[in-house]
Amino acid sequence: MRSKILTKRDRYMAALRCEEPDRVPIVVRGVNPMFGEAGLPPSRHPSFAPLIEATAEKTEWAYRWHPPEENLLSSHPEATVTVTRRPCDQEGFDEEVKTFETPQGPLETVNWVSREGKPGMTKNYLIETLEDVDRFLSIPYEFKPLDASNFFELRERMGQNGVLMASIGLDPIGHVTHWLGLETLALWTLVEREAIFRLLDEFYRRAALLIKSFLSAQVGPVFATLGMEQATPPWLSAKDFQAYVTEYDQRLWAPILEEGGVVHVHCHGNLRDVIPDFIGMGAGCLHPVEAPPMGDIELHQAKEMLAGKVCIEGNMQLDDIYSKDEEFIRESVRLAMRDAAGAGGFVLCPTASPIPPVLEEKVLHNYLTFIEAGLDYGGYT
Amino acid sequence: MGILTEIKDAVVRGRVDIKSPYPPEMAGKPGVVELVEQALEEKMDISMVLKEGLVSGMEVVGDKFSSGEYFLPDMLMSAQAMKAGMSILDPHLRGKSIQKLGKVVIGTVKGDMHDIGKNLVAVILEGGGFEVIDLGIDVSAEAFLSNAEEHPGSVIGMSALLTTTRESMRASVELLREKGLSNKIIVGGAVVTQAFADEIGADAFTKDAAKAVPLVKGLLGIAS
Numbered sequence: 380m381r382s383k384i385l386t387k388r389d390r391y392m393a394a395l396r397c398e399e400p401d402r403v404p405i406v407v408r409g410v411n412p413m414f415g416e417a418g419l420p421p422s423r424h425p426s427f428a429p430l431i432e433a434t435a436e437k438t439e440w441a442y443r444w445h446p447p448e449e450n451l452l453s454s455h456p457e458a459t460v461t462v463t464r465r466p467c468d469q470e471g472f473d474e475e476v477k478t479f480e481t482p483q484g485p486l487e488t489v490n491w492v493s494r495e496g497k498p499g500m501t502k503n504y505l506i507e508t509l510e511d512v513d514r515f516l517s518i519p520y521e522f523k524p525l526d527a528s529n530f531f532e533l534r535e536r537m538g539q540n541g542v543l544m545a546s547i548g549l550d551p552i553g554h555v556t557h558w559l560g561l562e563t564l565a566l567w568t569l570v571e572r573e574a575i576f577r578l579l580d581e582f583y584r585r586a587a588l589l590i591k592s593f594l595s596a597q598v599g600p601v602f603a604t605l606g607m608e609q610a611t612p613p614w615l616s617a618k619d620f621q622a623y624v625t626e627y628d629q630r631l632w633a634p635i636l637e638e639g640g641v642v643h644v645h646c647h648g649n650l651r652d653v654i655p656d657f658i659g660m661g662a663g664c665l666h667p668v669e670a671p672p673m674g675d676i677e678l679h680q681a682k683e684m685l686a687g688k689v690c691i692e693g694n695m696q697l698d699d700i701y702s703k704d705e706e707f708i709r710e711s712v713r714l715a716m717r718d719a720a721g722a723g724g725f726v727l728c729p730t731a732s733p734i735p736p737v738l739e740e741k742v743l744h745n746y747l748t749f750i751e752a753g754l755d756y757g758g759y760t
Numbered sequence: 761m762g763i764l765t766e767i768k769d770a771v772v773r774g775r776v777d778i779k780s781p782y783p784p785e786m787a788g789k790p791g792v793v794e795l796v797e798q799a800l801e802e803k804m805d806i807s808m809v810l811k812e813g814l815v816s817g818m819e820v821v822g823d824k825f826s827s828g829e830y831f832l833p834d835m836l837m838s839a840q841a842m843k844a845g846m847s848i849l850d851p852h853l854r855g856k857s858i859q860k861l862g863k864v865v866i867g868t869v870k871g872d873m874h875d876i877g878k879n880l881v882a883v884i885l886e887g888g889g890f891e892v893i894d895l896g897i898d899v900s901a902e903a904f905l906s907n908a909e910e911h912p913g914s915v916i917g918m919s920a921l922l923t924t925t926r927e928s929m930r931a932s933v934e935l936l937r938e939k940g941l942s943n944k945i946i947v948g949g950a951v952v953t954q955a956f957a958d959e960i961g962a963d964a965f966t967k968d969a970a971k972a973v974p975l976v977k978g979l980l981g982i983a984s
């Protein structure tokens with residue numbers, strides 16, 4: 380394989396399958412040459428143009444295709460959600476009230492949403508009491524048949540430039556935390572565990588339907604997921620991670636693995652104690668595997684545990700791209716290659732997407748250095 | 761076991777009251793609520809109940825979280841037990857020279873929407889006996905300033921999770937200093953380091969929410 384130059388798609392796929400490609404693939408997370416095209420998120424600020432260009436030309440493209448209904452909410456005609464907006468104290472933000480009609484009475488969640496497209500925050504979670512759990516679960520659930528035509532269109536457009544992943548979105552615990560909030564999740568872990576499991580069971584059921592429909596529509600073979608970072612240490616113990624994540628995600632991913640698919644997992648946090656779980660669950664690729672102080676495992680230690688089993692995608696700390704100099708970036712890339720590239724199964728990638736809106740000159744320079752260093756040090760010779 | 765030790769132990773084990781199902785092995789046993797009531801009936805010194813019972817319990821909890829023995833659920837449950845105890849003490853504290861430990865005004869700096877860590881610090885400070893005023897996210901330097909003016913003597917807590925918003929933190933600290941406010945400032949968040957805190961002239965920094973309680977006490981000159 381070494382003598383042959385692979386296409387970007389084959390190179391990335393080989394790494395994801397823990398094989399050794401011709402060189403280490405480079406993925407610039409959150410920067411995609413396909414942004415701005417029909418149906419995709421709006422293009423980034425013009426200051427990103429040189430980075431988008433370099434990404435297009437020199438790196439492997441990664442893009443997550445999201446099905447039209449990704450929140451696993453019901454499509455049942457009686458499952459209505461009304462959304463109203465009202466002004467709020469927070470400058471530049473509106474208060475958005477979502478009311479879910481349920482056979483047992485309405486449920487409400489309040490969010491601050493930006494008028495300028497910035498990320499928002501939840502003021503009041505949808506589920507705050509055990510009665511709310513009953514209400515939520517009483518909503519009749521209906522799964523909307525999946526229209527995957529857009530996936531094939533995008534894959535066609537991407538061609539050999541990289542991998543289009545089918546996003547299964549949040550995993551069951553990610554959904555549960557989305558509606559419950561981290562604080563209630565933590566407290567209920569001690570006193571109302573049953574309620575958490577009832578919600579997990581329901582989101583598992585819905586996610587399983589989504590995956591089944593993905594597989595029958597033949598999207599794939601790479602599936603992206605996230606959400607379990609809400610349950611990693613030090614927030615929850617490895618034991619709770621096993622109960623909330625391992626138990627569910629392992630069953631959820633099994634049909635994907637049976638068909639030879641790869642599950643790409645995005646999970647911040649302290650991973651050391653749960654890496655064996657990810658291996659057991661059959662994760663195909665783990666991003667971003669953060670080193671201390673952000674995470675708790677050095678890249679070479681992660682490699683020792685994951686080699687030949689799970690591809691590592693990481694772990695250039697975004698903070699370094701924003702604050703360090705060219706020499707530091709080059710050296711970090713060299714060390715990452717030294718520690719994780721051996722025998723394949725490694726993709727060089729930053730820990731997060733760039734911070735909007737503007738890409739400063741220095742940060743742009745560091746990103747370009749990151750790509751060049753990746754090309755210089757990433758060869759399997 | 762003396763009543764103060766019992767209160768402390770109930771805080772450490774997150775036992776709120778006698779009806780609470782948690783922890784299961786203490787079913788039917790009194791929690792912080794009953795123990796604090798008992799201490800008041802026995803005319804114990806209120807400041808001892810606060811400091812040697814509730815607050816010292818939370819200190820143990822903080823240490824257990826920092827060392828990895830406790831996780832978020834344990835810490836929040838203990839904070840609830842502490843709060844329940846505080847709400848019983850509150851009416852008795854009013855009008856006396858003993859007050860809550862002090863006030864903390866906290867917020868995530870301008871441009872930054874991350875609030876999980878900041879909320880956690882707020883809950884823990886409340887659990888540690890402080891009054892917390894939470895300004896939310898995306899808080900401008902001017903808003904920190906006006907709140908610092910409105911609450912003289914309060915400690916100002918700032919959180920930043922993005923490299924870019926570290927600069928908002930710097931600007932907020934600078935504005936407070938420029939205007940001559942003497943409020944102490946504590947900073948934290950994923951991208952903040954001790955070196956950065958020193959550089960911008962903040963008075964304290966911690967990565968560890970549990971450490972916020974002893975640090976804020978230190979800033980207010982309260983002996984642990």
Ligand code: B12
Pocket residue numbers: 409497498499500501608647648669673674696697698699701730731732733734735866871872873874875876877878880881917918919920921922923924946947948949950951965966967968969970972
């Ligand atoms: C959850 C999360 C989000 C959520 C936020 C949800 C919410 N309501 O807060 C969402 C999805 C919205 C989000 C958005 C973004 N995020 Co974000 N996010 C995270 C993540 C995964 C976890 C943060 C978290 O909540 N941790 C748990 C809490 C408890 O920890 P903590 O905040 O660090 O707080 C602890 C201490 O720091 C301290 N502390 C915190 N505040 C304070 C304050 C005081 C006074 C004190 C004493 C202590 C203290 O105590 C806490 C408990 O011990 C981190 C990764 C990471 N490893 O931190 C990235 C991370 C912070 N995000 C990042 C980025 C880049 C972004 C985005 C730009 C999008 C993107 N490209 O991913 C946007 C920006 C939004 C904006 N304008 O603010 C980067 C920042 C990189 C950088 N150096 O700038 C990080 C570090 C990921 C990474 N490793 O690259 N994010």
